[in-house]
Amino acid sequence: MKLLVIGSGGREHALVWKLAQSPLVTRMWCAPGNAGIAGESIQKNGAAVECVAIGAEDLARLLKFAQEHRPDLTVVGPDNPLAAGIVDLFQKHGLKIWGPNQKAAQFEASKAFAQDFMVRHGIPTAKSGTFSDPEAAKKFAASLDGRCAVKADGLALGKGVLLTASVREAEQAVEEIMVGKAFGAAGQRIVIQELLEGMEISLHALCDGTVAKLFPTSQDHKRALDGDAGLNTGGMGTYSPAPFLSDAELKSVGDAILQPWLRGCAAEGIDFRGIIYPGVMLTKSGPKVLEFNARFGDPETQVYLPRLENDLVELLLASVEGRLANAELKWSANACVCVVMASGGYPGNYPKGKVITGLDVAAKLPDTKVFHAGTALKDGQVVTNGGRVLGVTAWAKDLKSARASAYAAVEVIHFEGAHWRRDIAAKALR
Ligand code: AMP
Ligand code: GLY
DSSP, X not given: OEEEEEEOSHHHHHHHHHHTTOXXXXXXXXXXXXXXXXXXXXXXXXXXXXXXXXXXXXXXXXXXXXXXXXXXXXXXXXXXXXXXXXXXXXXXXXXXXXXXXXXXXXXXXXXXHHHHHHHHTTOOBOSEEXXXXXXXXXXXXXXXXXXXXXEESSOOTTOOEEEEESHHHHHHHHIIIIISOTTGGGGSSEEEEEOOOSEEEEOOEEEESSOEEEOOOBEEOOEEEGGGXXXXXXXXXXXXXXXXXXXXXXXXXXXXXXXXXXXXXXXXXXOOEEEEEEXXXXXXXXEEEEEEESSOOTTHHHHHTTTBXXXXXXXXXXXXXXXXXXXXXXXXXXXXXXXXXXXXXXXSOOOOOOBOBOHHHHHTSTTEEEEESSEEEETTEXXXXXXXXXXXXXXXXXXXXHHHHHHHHHHHOBOTTOBOOSOTTHHHHO
8 A cells, every 4th residue: 555644743753653564555655754754664665755845734736746646545644734624625536535524623623613512512621602702702701710721713833722810811811812813813713711620631532433442541741841831832742541540430531522522523414534632631520621633642642653553554544434333442551651852942933953963872772762753854964843853752561661761762862952851751650
């Protein structure tokens, strides 16, 4: 089989790495890919994975490439092309593609849609309201004493959420998003949720239009600095499993969210084939969904895929073709930890083009994989090319050993300005 993977981050490197292990695969392209992806090869025949210089949002050129090269399956990593309707476009041209169509991708593309859907279908979530009028929004925020999450409706690079602790702050947040247009058109409508307290976890489920297969738990670390301080980022590290739920509890949390979600999708004619990824707060009064994503998490994927024992190509085909009911997802008993090494300044402005050394040494470490997120090749050297640069990942029989291995690998890798959190998975070991 020939595969085309779309995207260029750590998630896509993990997808390419896992897909390349499938005995079904003979050729693979990634658009646009990165330096790590360009270094992967296909296990069956040793062929190199080919990076193609087409951006993940350039739907017209992606379609043209696919029409010329006829991949048997295209796998979409990021949210933007999904929201722009790449799945509908490829399907219209008779190309098999994995990911939710545009209607289904609304769970991530519109927070207002997702929130109203949760209310309509009884999915446990925060007390909330959806607003297009700033005055009505402020009134609702005041009714929550200003303890709110104020969210721009549309996609805003994961940054469109402001957490507030007083009526004054909440009013400012509403002004910033709706009047000041801090997140552009994404903020024409907003969702306001009550501020929830508890442990936040990531859930993923693979869906085929009617069935949803739940993954084990994982936990991201969204703030830039140790102790969950600093600014929000795309995610500074993950681990799986997260020990805050037993298997039985995970199943019941999954059921409480996914059963009404599936019923709602059926009732509203939403054919969801892909990953649904609810961000969940485990509160004193039960689990509550903060938001939905309609794709694999980044860097959650980096800790899920080393644990997945199935052939990922087979699973994605079953998802596209509506055949997941009989599939059994198998996970290794290992724990897995991913520590993100970021550019100096990230999540603010940062330089690019810093030479990365030590990757060859890290590559020799056992049960360790360095996934590239923002890297490029320049004059034969691997250089930084993004905010999140590497996802240094290791697995072992328990979380403590996996964490030690991941940090040992971080120690051998260097680039100017590199920073990373020292407390990934620390909550789980406390
Ligand atoms: P979101 O993009 O909706 O996941 O929000 C980004 C981050 O803001 C989440 O990962 C949470 O850490 C935090 N957050 C979002 N909504 C709430 C809420 N209702 N209560 C507390 N924290 C929240
Ligand atoms: N791990 C955060 C995200 O993928 O949105």
